[in-house]
Amino acid sequence: MPTGERPLPALDDPVTRPFWEACRRRELTLQRCRGCDRLRFYPAPLCPHCHKGEADWARLSGRGSLASFVIVHPPVLPAFAACVPFAVALVELEEDARIRLLGNLLDCEPREIAIGLRVQVSLQEVGDVTLPQWRPLR
Numbered sequence: 001m002p003t004g005e006r007p008l009p010a011l012d013d014p015v016t017r018p019f020w021e022a023c024r025r026r027e028l029t030l031q032r033c034r035g036c037d038r039l040r041f042y043p044a045p046l047c048p049h050c051h052k053g054e055a056d057w058a059r060l061s062g063r064g065s066l067a068s069f070v071i072v073h074p075p076v077l078p079a080f081a082a083c084v085p086f087a088v089a090l091v092e093l094e095e096d097a098r099i100r101l102l103g104n105l106l107d108c109e110p111r112e113i114a115i116g117l118r119v120q121v122s123l124q125e126v127g128d129v130t131l132p133q134w135r136p137l138r
Contacts, residue, residue: 006079008129016043018057023130028062028121030099031055039096062121063137064091067100071110085110089134091119103133112136 011020022029030039035052046053068090076084087105118137123130
């Protein structure tokens with residue numbers, strides 16, 4: 001996708017920076033609470049489950065399944081105009097079905113998309129950011 005005026009995440013937040021740095025290294029990571037051992041997303045200073053403040057960054061498989069999706073058609077922001085139609089996927093992670101990540105679904109015709117489709121993360125550089133996107137697991 002062209003970068004144009006595409007909205008991108010901020011990289012200067014100390015809480016989320018480790019997530020984006022791992023993406024740049026081609027790794028998908030999430031915080032794992034040292035108190036209750038649960039993964040969490042969106043990165044946060046405190047665990048939303050046990051409220052402990054200590055966490056490690058766990059490397060994930062990058063696999064999951066499609067929990068939901070939408071096919072985007074015009075009108076869209078100008079930065080996305082050349083890309084439509086495209087699919088936005090809500091992916092349920094293999095490591096914890098309670099955690100779902102958004103991203104574009106790449107290399108997949110709309111007629112092939114179905115809930116439950118197995119996918120693999122595809123980390124793509126867009127400007128200064130490496131974004132988690134998804135491809136069918138074949």
